[in-house]
Amino acid sequence: MILDGFVARKILPPGTQVDAAGSATWQGVELYCELSLDPRSGGWDCWTGDLRFRALEAAGYGGVKVKIRPVESRAGWRADPELLVPELKQAVSFARDREDLCEILMHPESLVRGSVEAWQMIANYPARLAQALLIARDLGRDDLDEKVRAAVGEAPATNVYGKQVVAVESVRRWLAEYTRVVGLEVSI
Incomplete structure (x- = not known):
């Protein structure tokens, strides 16, 4: 093989x-x-x-x-x-x-x-930003955390299944789901 x-x-x-x-x-x-x-x-x-x-x-x-x-x-x-x-x-x-x-x-x-x-x-960008925040927090890297948070603030609204989704709201929802599973405290 x-x-x-x-x-x-x-x-x-x-x-x-x-x-x-x-x-x-x-x-x-x-x-x-x-x-x-x-x-x-x-x-x-x-x-x-x-x-x-x-x-x-x-x-x-x-x-x-x-x-x-x-x-x-x-x-x-x-x-x-x-x-x-x-x-x-x-x-x-x-x-x-x-x-x-x-x-x-x-x-x-x-x-x-x-x-x-x-x-x-682009449709999964908010979920990826939430994942990046998890990594930054888990690494204890404030500089990386700040960089991800800046990206969240600059992220465009995305069209998901015909609905405009504001990135920060979507990142917040993903973080709530992810942190519940992994036991880290991360919010935005």
């Missing part, structure tokens, strides 16, 4: 677990990654998330994570898996640590680094 070969060659981090469905998972000290290859479509994506807040995923909130994917689809990897190597290396290291994940979540739109991107829709 392709991913097993990448683990053996240390393209994917040590401790990577590969399953029969074509997915690989691994975790570091602060972050975890879930990589999926889809040979039928030729697509792939890699979710990178914060280990500290896995409880949000278990509670049905999707976790505190970002989806990393190629900027341009290269379906040719099905015939030549080596085509994946440069992008997978970039995806694995896209979020360097929790602080960097916080910074990524603060971007209103997709963030491109090299030939991969953290794919982010």
Whole structure:
């Protein structure tokens, strides 16, 4: 299998677990990654998330994570898996640590680094800002907390299912849900 070969060659981090469905998972000290290859479509994506807040995923909130994917689809990897190597290396290291994940979540739109991107829709920007506030508070980083709060103040209203949603109100609602699950006190 392709991913097993990448683990053996240390393209994917040590401790990577590969399953029969074509997915690989691994975790570091602060972050975890879930990589999926889809040979039928030729697509792939890699979710990178914060280990500290896995409880949000278990509670049905999707976790505190970002989806990393190629900027341009290269379906040719099905015939030549080596085509994946440069992008997978970039995806694995896209979020360097929790602080960097916080910074990524603060971007209103997709963030491109090299030939991969953290794919982010404006519709979920308030939820991502709430997640960034969780990380900043958990890290005890007042400077990062202030930066996220400034982004909340500047965030545009978004149109969700035909309804205009004021960002600060939406961030407040998401924080109430998230803090109930993770046991942190964070408000806005």
